[in-house]
Amino acid sequence: MPRMLDVSADVRAEIGDEEADRLLVGDGAPGNYDCTSCRTPGDSEQERTSTVLFVGEETAVLAFAHATCIPSQVVPVSEEQLQGAVRSITGEDPAPRPPAPEPAPAAPAAPAPGGGRQATLGITCGLVLVGDELRPALVVEPDGPIVRPGSTSQQDEFLTLLMEQGFRQVEDVNQLPVMNHGWSALLAMGKLHAVLQPGNAGSQAAWWQAHQPLPVSDGWRQAATKTQTVLMYAAPAGAIGHQPREDLMRTALEKAARNGALVAAVMPLAGT
Template identity: 95%
Template sequence: MPRMLDVSADVRAEIGDEEADRLLDGDGAPGNYDCTSCRTPGDSEQERTSTVLFVGEETAVLAFAHATCIPSQVVPVSEEQLQGAVRSITGEEPAPAPPAPEPAPAAPAAPAPASGRQATLGITCGLVLVGEDLRPALVVEPDGPIVRPGSTGQQDEFLTLLMEQGFQQVEDVNQLPVTIHGWSALLAMGKLHAVLQPGNAGSQAAWWQAHQPLPVSDGWRQAATKTRTVLMYAAPAGTIGQQPREDLMRQALEKAARNRILVAAAMPLAGT
């Protein structure tokens, strides 16, 4: 039976016309599925359904989502992350319940810390009230001073380096940050995988990548899916701290803004 599937040009280019037409005819496409975005049941025989292709270095996985949640698209992920997603899809590992906002250990940004050891960024996912709307936000804070690559000095240039990329100083947390081009937040299978920055020849590279995909709350994911935009705030080491609640995180952001040590940008949501 034909399915109400949306297959984007990018997905069709990856899987080929024959496979795309086979899916549209109902061969190989599930009737019932769990939406890869909102994780609730869907029915491709009754409602518009997006095909979402997760592509790793050696593996590709086709998933399905409500068309009202996300459009059909190709989502590039690392092979390790893709294998983790496969285990989650097949039920080999349970999806953890989203916790309160929690900082995540992460791979280093390009700059190195003043001590010369590997830089580690902590990222907290939380909802920030901007005007009258709750916005999905990432709050980034390194675990020590960040110096300019190649520099032998000890001066922390974390915020300066970000401002050179288009981030702007925050004067009022109630104002939306400027949109930055070429950056995006990668959400796959309902988890945060990476923050991407412009790479070579129009590509993107990981500015931050989680060692293990970071779960986000249902409210965070719904807000991100609705706006297709994520706000990213950044502050020097020791500014925000590991706040257990979103109201305390908001207070820390406002204090950092008053002290003129907070930068931010809005970026597109990539993936699901």
């Protein structure tokens, strides 16, 4: 039976016209599926469904999502992340879903000279009330000073470096930060994989990448899918701390803003 599938030009280019046409007539496309974005059941025979192709270095996985959640698209991910997503889908080595907010392990950043240790960026996911709307947010805080690459100074320039990339100082957490189109948050298979920044020749590169994809709460994912955006707040080491509840995280953000130690931007959501 023909399926109500959306196959974007990018997905078609990756899988080929023959495979795309097979999917559209129902050959190889599931009738029922779990939406790769909202994780609720879908039916490609009864409702418009997007094809989402996750592409690693050696492997590609085709997934399906409600067209009302996300459009058909190609989502580049690392091979390790893709294999981990496949294991979670097939039930092998499932990753438990922790309550939000939850800190994530992160990639090392530039250490202060003479420190002998690389600073690590920690990311917490949570919902932040901005105006009268709950917004999905990432709160980034290193565990040590971040200096300018190549500098011999001991000065922490974490916020300065981000402001040079389009982030702006936060004076009021109730105000929506500025949009930074060059950056994006990569969500794949319902988990946070990376924060992307502008790369060479119009491409994007990972500014932060999770060692293990970070599960997010259903509320966080739904809010991100609704607005197709994510807020990112950043503060220097020690300004926020690990906050086990979203109300405590909000209080810490407000304190950092009052102290002039908080920058933020809104970035597009990439993937699902």
